[in-house]
Amino acid sequence: MIFNDVTYRFIDKIICFKNMLKVEINRQNKKIFSFEMFLRIWIGLFIQQQYFTIAIVSFNQPRFRPNATWNLNATTFPNQSFVGTQPTGIFINSKNSIYIIGREIDEIHIWQNESHLNSTKTISGNLLNPYSIFVTTNGDIYVDNGNNGRVDKWIVQNETWISAMNVPSGCPGLFIDIYENLYCSIVE
Amino acid sequence: MRIYIVPLLSNHRVDKKWSNGTTTIVAGTGVRGSESDMLNYPWGIFVDINLDLYVADYDNNRIQLFRLNQRNGITVVGKESSKVTIELLYPTGIVLDGDRYLFIVDCGNNRIIGSDENGFRCIFGCSGYGHTNDKLYNPFSISFDSYGNIYITDRDNHRVQKIVKNKPCSKFFCF
Numbered sequence: 001m002i003f004n005d006v007t008y009r010f011i012d013k014i015i016c017f018k019n020m021l022k023v024e025i026n027r028q029n030k031k032i033f034s035f036e037m038f039l040r041i042w043i044g045l046f047i048q049q050q051y052f053t054i055a056i057v058s059f060n061q062p063r064f065r066p067n068a069t070w071n072l073n074a075t076t077f078p079n080q081s082f083v084g085t086q087p088t089g090i091f092i093n094s095k096n097s098i099y100i101i102g103r104e105i106d107e108i109h110i111w112q113n114e115s116h117l118n119s120t121k122t123i124s125g126n127l128l129n130p131y132s133i134f135v136t137t138n139g140d141i142y143v144d145n146g147n148n149g150r151v152d153k154w155i156v157q158n159e160t161w162i163s164a165m166n167v168p169s170g171c172p173g174l175f176i177d178i179y180e181n182l183y184c185s186i187v188e
Numbered sequence: 189m190r191i192y193i194v195p196l197l198s199n200h201r202v203d204k205k206w207s208n209g210t211t212t213i214v215a216g217t218g219v220r221g222s223e224s225d226m227l228n229y230p231w232g233i234f235v236d237i238n239l240d241l242y243v244a245d246y247d248n249n250r251i252q253l254f255r256l257n258q259r260n261g262i263t264v265v266g267k268e269s270s271k272v273t274i275e276l277l278y279p280t281g282i283v284l285d286g287d288r289y290l291f292i293v294d295c296g297n298n299r300i301i302g303s304d305e306n307g308f309r310c311i312f313g314c315s316g317y318g319h320t321n322d323k324l325y326n327p328f329s330i331s332f333d334s335y336g337n338i339y340i341t342d343r344d345n346h347r348v349q350k351i352v353k354n355k356p357c358s359k360f361f362c363f
Binding site (some may be wrong): 031063065066069072074078086089091100132174178184186 | 229284285329331332335338350352353
């Protein structure tokens, strides 16, 4: 049975609703599903969806059941011409926008809101063989530009580049923790 | 903003750089090596909400965990890990899922390692490198979407691969 992503989200909601109903029934020790119970669960669900799924981190950390499995055949995303011959860095934010950079392209390609067709946005920079990319919750983008001696930051509000830190060479790993400390692993 | 730097071939240590420009070391001795306080080509990094730093220690074939303010790393995955895990070959990428289980790009083995309460296992590309849709060739980094699908930069196949999570099925429906 083939469902699209919206259907999955709806099913997730139903499962969540079912689980919360179980908890409510146990808690109130009532067998009858009252309007009050419905209201309580719906508000709970709303809060949960609005606030708890928007994590303090900018990326996704899904939860899995034990022994979860993945399809053994992958699909190629997106079209090869957008990622160059050596795609290296990928970052998916909590809204499922996908950011990709590659070694020999000096652009960031962004697919917003799961659009799987053409690259929906391209940001050009003076990047030299970038390895890694990290995007913060407000949409600012940090990119390895180590071969130019820097980690660069794209400020989304002004649409400008600034230098975020100086590094001796490229960073294959780039990370920003919840206190906005910037980490870069350097291998040369 | 405070800045940490995780190096380095040149001095193989982890520095912490503050906004005023001063740099302090948070891990590593300045010598490239395989002791618990050393690194050898640190590659992908991940910092969880407790500020524990996970490093894909490429040439040491291991994942090192540096707890906040600890200079000695703990090998959490690899041949020399204290618990039985899985053998890695040149790991390049690391992420943690919502229950803090590790997912690793095992670049040298061209496969993706996942983990859960039952331990570590290969979840994709388990039969060696290749160019077909079930294989990878020098994969580099990893990211999850919100549905639990995994995206991999499959570097030497010149593509980005989306690995779709299977939905658990009941008799009639898949959820």
